Amino acid sequence: MAKVKKAWFCNNCGAESAKWLGRCPSCGEWNTYVEEIIQSSSAKGKSGGTRVSTGARAIPVGQISTQDQERISLHNQELDRLLGGGLVPGSVILIGGEPGIGKSTLSLQIPLHAPHLLTLYVSGEESARQIRMRAERLAPAVGTDNCLVLCETMLENILERAREIKPALLIIDSIQTVYSQLLDSSPGSVTQVRECAATLLRYAKETHTPVILVGHITKDGSIAGPKILEHIVDVVLQFEGDNTHTYRMLRSFKNRYGSTAELAIFEMTQTGLREVKNPSEMLIPMHEENLSGMAVAAMVDGTRPFLIETQALVSTAAYGTPQRSATGFDIRRMNMLLAVLEKRAGFRLAAKDVFLNMAGGLKVTDPATDLAVVSAILSSAFDLAIPGRWCFAAEVGLSGEIRPVPHLERRIAEANRLGFEKIFISSYNAHTHIPKGTRIEIEKVSGMGALGKLLFKN
Numbered sequence: 001m002a003k004v005k006k007a008w009f010c011n012n013c014g015a016e017s018a019k020w021l022g023r024c025p026s027c028g029e030w031n032t033y034v035e036e037i038i039q040s041s042s043a044k045g046k047s048g049g050t051r052v053s054t055g056a057r058a059i060p061v062g063q064i065s066t067q068d069q070e071r072i073s074l075h076n077q078e079l080d081r082l083l084g085g086g087l088v089p090g091s092v093i094l095i096g097g098e099p100g101i102g103k104s105t106l107s108l109q110i111p112l113h114a115p116h117l118l119t120l121y122v123s124g125e126e127s128a129r130q131i132r133m134r135a136e137r138l139a140p141a142v143g144t145d146n147c148l149v150l151c152e153t154m155l156e157n158i159l160e161r162a163r164e165i166k167p168a169l170l171i172i173d174s175i176q177t178v179y180s181q182l183l184d185s186s187p188g189s190v191t192q193v194r195e196c197a198a199t200l201l202r203y204a205k206e207t208h209t210p211v212i213l214v215g216h217i218t219k220d221g222s223i224a225g226p227k228i229l230e231h232i233v234d235v236v237l238q239f240e241g242d243n244t245h246t247y248r249m250l251r252s253f254k255n256r257y258g259s260t261a262e263l264a265i266f267e268m269t270q271t272g273l274r275e276v277k278n279p280s281e282m283l284i285p286m287h288e289e290n291l292s293g294m295a296v297a298a299m300v301d302g303t304r305p306f307l308i309e310t311q312a313l314v315s316t317a318a319y320g321t322p323q324r325s326a327t328g329f330d331i332r333r334m335n336m337l338l339a340v341l342e343k344r345a346g347f348r349l350a351a352k353d354v355f356l357n358m359a360g361g362l363k364v365t366d367p368a369t370d371l372a373v374v375s376a377i378l379s380s381a382f383d384l385a386i387p388g389r390w391c392f393a394a395e396v397g398l399s400g401e402i403r404p405v406p407h408l409e410r411r412i413a414e415a416n417r418l419g420f421e422k423i424f425i426s427s428y429n430a431h432t433h434i435p436k437g438t439r440i441e442i443e444k445v446s447g448m449g450a451l452g453k454l455l456f457k458n
Contacts, residue, residue, distance in 0.1 A: 006035055006036070007035070007036060008020050008021070008033045008034065008035055008036075009033065009034060009036055009189070009190040009191065009226075010024040010026065010027065010029065010032045010033055010190070011032045011033075011034055011190070012024065012027050012029045012032045012218065013026050013027040013029075013226065013227050014190045014194070014226025014227055014228060014229075015027070016190075017033065020033050020035070021033050034189070036184075036185040036189050036190065036191050069088050069257060070088070070089060071084075071085045071086030071087065071088060072086050072087040072088075072089065072117070072168070072169075072210065073086045073087075073114075074086060074087060074110055074113070074114050074117075075113050075114050076109075076110070076113060076114075076275065077275060077277070078250075078264035078265070078266065078275045078276075078277070079106075079110075079250070079264060081262060081264065082237065082250060082252055082258075082262045082263070082264040083235065083252075083255070083257070083258060084255060084257050084258020084259065084262075085258065087169070087210040088210065088234070088257045089208040089209070089210060090204050090205050090207075090208040090209065090210065091204065091210050091211075091234040091235060091256075091257065092197075092200065092201050092204050092210075092211045092212075092213065092232070092233040092234050092235070093210070093211070093212045093213065093233065093234065093235040093236075093237065094175075094213045094215050094223065094229070094230065094233040094235065094236050094237065095107065095212065095213070095214050095215065095237045095238070095239070096214075096215040096216070096217050096223045096236070096237070096238045096239070097217060097238055097239030097240075098217060098239070098243070099216075100243055101239045101241060101243060101248060102239060102248050102266070102268060102273055103173075103174075103214045103239060104125075104126075104134075104173055104214065105134070105138065105268075105272050105273055106250075106266075106273055107121070107171050107173050107212060107214050108121065108131065108134060108135060108138060108147075109138055109139070109272050109273060110169070110171070110212070111146060111147040111169065111171070112135060112138055112139040112147060113139060114146075114169075115146050116146075117146060117167075117168045117169045118146050118148070118165070118166075118167045118168045118169070119146060119147050119148065119167055119168065119169040119170075119171060120148050120150060120161070120162055120165055120167040120169070120170050120171070121147055121148065121149050121150070121171045121173070122150045122151075122152060122158055122170070122171065122172050122173065122178075123149065123150070123151050123173050124151070124152070124153040124172075124173065124174065124177030124178060125173060125174060125177055126151070126173075127151060128149050128151055131149050132149075135147070137270070137271065137272070138271060138272040139271075139272075148165060148167070153177050153178055153179060153187065154178075154179065154180075154181060155178050155179065155180045155181075155196050155199060155200075156180065156181060156182075158172070158178065159199070159203055162203065162209075163207075166207075167209065168209065168210075169209070169210055169211075169212070170200075170203075170204075170209055170210070170211045170212070171211075171212045171214075172200065172211065172212070172213050172214065173214040174213070174214040174215060174216060175193060175196060175197060175200075175213045175214065175215050175229075176188040176193060176215065176216050178192070178196045179192045179196065180192065180195055180196055180199070182195075183195060190226045193226060193229055194226050194228055194229065194232075197213065197229050197232050197233070198232060200213070201232055201233070213233065215229070217238075223236070223238075230253075230254065233254075234254075234255075234256045234257065235252065235254060235255050235256065235257070235258075236252070236253045236254040236255075237250055237251070237252055237253070238250070238251055238253055240362070240363050241361055241362065241363075242361035244361065245360055245361030246267050246268045246269070247265060247266070247267055247268075247276070247279075247282070247360045247361060247362060248265070248266045248267070248268060248273065249263060249264070249265055249266075249362055249363070250263070250264040250265075250266065251263055251264075252302075259302070259303070260302075261302035261303055262302045262303065262304070263301045263302045263304055265279045267282075278306075279304075279306045280305075280306040280307045280308075280414060280418055281418070282360065283306065283307060283308040283309060283359050283360050283362070284296055284307050284308070284309055284359075284418065290385035290386070290387065290388060291385055292379045292380050292382070292383045292384055292385045292386075293311060293312045293313055293314070293376055293377075293379050293380030294309060294310070294311055294312075294376060294379065294385070294386060294388070295309075295310045295312075295372040295373070295375040295376035295379065295386050295390075295391075295392060296308070296309055296310070296372060296388075296390065296391040296392065296420070297309075297310050297364075297366075297368065297369040297371070297372030297373075297391065297392055297393065298368065298391045298392065298393040298411035298412075298414060298415050298423060299364060299366040299368050299369050299393070299411070300366060300368065300406075300407045300410060300411060301365075301366060303407075305407065305410040305411050305413070305414040306414060307391060307414060307415060307418060307420075308358060308359055308360070308362065308364065308369075309358075309359040310356070310357075310358060310359075310369065310372045310373055310375075310376045311356070311357040311358075311359065311376065312354070312355065312356050312357075312373070312376035312377045312379070312380045313353075313354070313355040313356075313380055314349065314352050314353070314354050314355075314377060314380040314381040315352065315353045316351065316352060316353070317351055317352060317353050318353075322350065322351060322352055322353050322354070323353045323354070323355070324338075324353075324354055325354075325355045325356070326355075326356040326357075327356065327357045327358060327361070328357065328358030328361060328362055328363050328364055329356050329358055329363075329364055329369070329373065330365070333370075334354070334356055334373065336398070337370060337373055337374055337377070337396055338354060338377070340374075340396060340397075340398060340400055340448065341374065341377070341378075341448065343400075344399065344400030344447075344448050344449075345400060345448040345449060345451075345452070347378065347381065349377070349381065352381070354377060356373065356376075356377075366405075367395040367403075367405065368393045368394060368395060368405040368411070369392075370394065370395045370396040371392040371393065371394040371395070371396060371402065371424060371445070371451075372391070372392040372393075374396055374448070374451070375392055375424075375451070375455060378451070378452060378455065378456075379455070382456060384455075384456050386455060387421070387422075389419070389420050389421040389422070390420065390421065390422045390423070390424070391415050391420050391422075391423050391424070392423070392424045393405060393408060393411045393412075393415075393423060393424070393425055394424065394425055394426045394445065395426075396448070400447050400448040400449070401446070401447050401448075402426040402427065402428075402445045402446060402447060402448070402451070403426055403428065404425070404426040404428045404429045405425075405426070408425060408429055409434075411423070412425075412434065412438065412440060412442070413438075415440055416438050416439060416440040420440055421440060421441060422440065422441040422442075422443055423440055423441070423442060423443065424443045424444075424445055424451075424454070425442060425443070425444055425445070426444065426445065426446075427444040427445060427446040428446075429444070
């Protein structure tokens with residue numbers, strides 16, 4: 001009879017310990033260790049035990065085939081591009097995100113809009129009636145005979161039905177609700193999530209069936225469960241965005257079959273997630289008159305260039321202590337830019353409240369937005385509007401210099417395509433190739449001192 005032993009696991013990172021610890025030595029979180037019952041293997045074989053042959057052979061690297069991997073199209077251009085051209089047979093994809101951001105919507109849209117794939121949709125959170133109601137809302141005119149719904153949480157039953165049906169795609173919503181009867185711990189625990197994911201991975205590799213796992217996230221934004229879950233799967237996609245806005249960004253954090261420098265943008269509508277093929281037209285200014293505190297940044301996320309409006313508000317601190325707030329932008333980087341304006345350019349902002357917002361509720365990490373952020377802050381501080389057909393693409397250094405950014409040709413081409421009249425770049429971009437026929441004016445800036453004169457010289 002198999003022995004049962006106990007162990008302690010960290011709910012945040014999955015670290016294992018033989019006893020309870022107040023502070024996790026791996027991730028540093030407090031009071032995250034919980035006790036779980038683990039069923040060990042029956043009896044370990046002795047040194048002279050029976051060996052099992054797997055049939056694997058070692059071959060020279062030069063004899064390995066280099067043919068392109070077969071891809072399965074999902075009939076979703078944004079998602080296919082994010083995955084590197086479509087689904088790879090036998091791959092395991094993990095989709096994470098906050099509650100209500102669109103994980104279940106996207107996972108159900110995939111089989112509804114891909115009638116050529118026989119899909120087994122396993123739900124451990126909703127009933128079949130709830131899934132039917134959502135399917136009618138997402139795709140009322142699309143046939144649903146290809147999408148088979150199974151409301152089950154026991155892993156052994158799921159795999160038994162999958163081997164009977166032999167689907168072309170298996171979707172699990174969500175991995176935290178699935179449990180194995182071979183383990184005594186509760187669903188969603190570190191042990192259950194790890195073992196269920198490893199078993200589904202073996203099923204995917206043995207049957208060459210792509211598997212999509214929907215995962216929850218913790219309060220700090222990381223995938224819930226052990227960190228090994230992200231190591232097991234082949235692709236990790238995570239939704240970003242604000243529930244109060246309609247735009248959702250699906251970012252690739254890991255992709256064994258493609259680039260991680262890709263980004264897909266969707267808009268949440270009444271009929272589900274709609275692809276945003278041209279995000280620049282959605283994120284640029286939508287007001288008619290020129291207002292102070294507005295500047296447009298020409299940014300690149302991954303390999304996709306698009307323009308986004310930066311909004312700033314500078315006002316006198318009402319209670320003595322100035323407030324600093326940023327939405328969609330790193331607050332620490334904003335404080336750094338304010339310190340550069342104070343020290344290098346002589347603008348007195350220490351007694352001012354500064355609020356910063358990125359249009360659409362998107363999170364921006366591109367350093368090329370620095371110049372647009374600084375320009376928007378100066379525009380609001382002086383209450384002078386920047387022309388709406390101007391945009392910015394440069395990084396700001398600690399000494400006040402305007403630094404060059406990569407992929408400048410793509411930024412200029414995108415701004416030129418949208419009809420912008422002028423783009424401000426670093427004067428150190430001396431070797432930038434400007435395509436012929438570009439109508440946009442290139443304004444080169446060397447430092448913070450010259451920026452204010454160029455913006456408000458009129």
